[in-house]
Amino acid sequence: MSTFNQPLGGNEMPRFGGMASMMRLPMADSPQGLNVGFVGVPLDIGTSHRPGARFGPRQIRAESCLIRPYNMATGAAPFDALQVADLGDVPINTYNLLKSVDIIERHYRPILAAGCIPLTLGGDHTIALPILRAMKAQHGPVAMIHVDAHADVNPEMFGERIAHGTPFRRAVEEGLLQGDKVWQIGLRGSGYSMEDFDWPRQQGFTIVPAHEVWYQSLAPLMAQIRERIGPNTPTYLSFDIDGIDPSFAGGTGTPEIGGLSVPQALEIIRGCRGLNLVGGDLVEVSPAYDTSGNTALLGANLLFEMLCVLPGVAYR
Numbered sequence: 160m161s162t163f164n165q166p167l168g169g170n171e172m173p174r175f176g177g178m179a180s181m182m183r184l185p186m187a188d189s190p191q192g193l194n195v196g197f198v199g200v201p202l203d204i205g206t207s208h209r210p211g212a213r214f215g216p217r218q219i220r221a222e223s224c225l226i227r228p229y230n231m232a233t234g235a236a237p238f239d240a241l242q243v244a245d246l247g248d249v250p251i252n253t254y255n256l257l258k259s260v261d262i263i264e265r266h267y268r269p270i271l272a273a274g275c276i277p278l279t280l281g282g283d284h285t286i287a288l289p290i291l292r293a294m295k296a297q298h299g300p301v302a303m304i305h306v307d308a309h310a311d312v313n314p315e316m317f318g319e320r321i322a323h324g325t326p327f328r329r330a331v332e333e334g335l336l337q338g339d340k341v342w343q344i345g346l347r348g349s350g351y352s353m354e355d356f357d358w359p360r361q362q363g364f365t366i367v368p369a370h371e372v373w374y375q376s377l378a379p380l381m382a383q384i385r386e387r388i389g390p391n392t393p394t395y396l397s398f399d400i401d402g403i404d405p406s407f408a409g410g411t412g413t414p415e416i417g418g419l420s421v422p423q424a425l426e427i428i429r430g431c432r433g434l435n436l437v438g439g440d441l442v443e444v445s446p447a448y449d450t451s452g453n454t455a456l457l458g459a460n461l462l463f464e465m466l467c468v469l470p471g472v473a474y475r
Contacts, residue, residue: 184197193243196243196278197279204259305327306397342364356368377426
């Protein structure tokens with residue numbers, strides 16, 4: 160009998176029934192004894208356009224009911240070797256973004272100190288900053304693979320230094336990232352100047368605009384990334400759902416045409432196998448603009464794919 164938590168099976172309880180935890184896993188109120196914890200951050204007061212990402216964690220959990228424990232494509236069987244649970248949501252302050260950022264960082268520090276890898280259900284992309292702050296306290300500056308339509312390196316937005324378009328500018332200023340080991344994949348759309356792309360390049364980031372990889376497999380790119388980062392460097396994966404084309408993932412706050420495809424998204428995450436992933440997030444799912452549930456369903460599956468490439472995963 161396995162000693163590891165297992166998702167509730169569809170023959171034990173209909174998939175439309177039971178508790179709406181991530182993948183119908185047990186809920187836990189402590190990270191102690193866990194290898195991986197799914198964490199929701201229901202925050203969207205950092206958004207600049209369409210709101211609603213505060214409801215992302217709840218909808219992602221609901222759509223995750225269809226995911227089974229074995230990855231048929233890769234052979235990954237994460238629940239054979241890792242203790243995984245849903246750690247619930249961070250109790251953010253819905254009236255104060257700066258206080259919420261502090262709450263998030265404080266919430267993640269004991270998770271990381273317990274040796275538990277957090278996989279985060281967002282929430283808007285502001286949440287990456289406090290998570291990276293907690294990551295630095297535990298691991299030092301990290302490498303990062305960032306999938307997004309936007310670089311999120313604005314100096315400020317409406318005079319504010321912290322918002323969903325600024326986290327990686329602040330992360331560079333605070334020394335949270337290893338600049339020469341950061342990739343931003345899927346960037347595109349219109350802007351005010353080339354500063355959005357030029358500034359991260361000046362910090363050592365590698366920029367992979369979406370139009371440069373249209374119709375291409377991203378497996379070769381991921382092989383290059385693995386070689387550059389190496390197997391020991393603590394690495395964070397930050398995945399904004401708007402990195403994917405809105406024809407696949409329209410339920411988001413700032414959609415941009417001409418994005419990555421779903422197979423490319425899978426190639427990126429599966430290509431992280433062999434890296435020392437210390438955490439990941441899936442952000443900017445806005446259910447109000449996702450009437451079919453497809454965007455949240457995709458987000459749930461991408462989080463499962465992240466789980467499947469973490470260190471220590473068993474393969475059948």
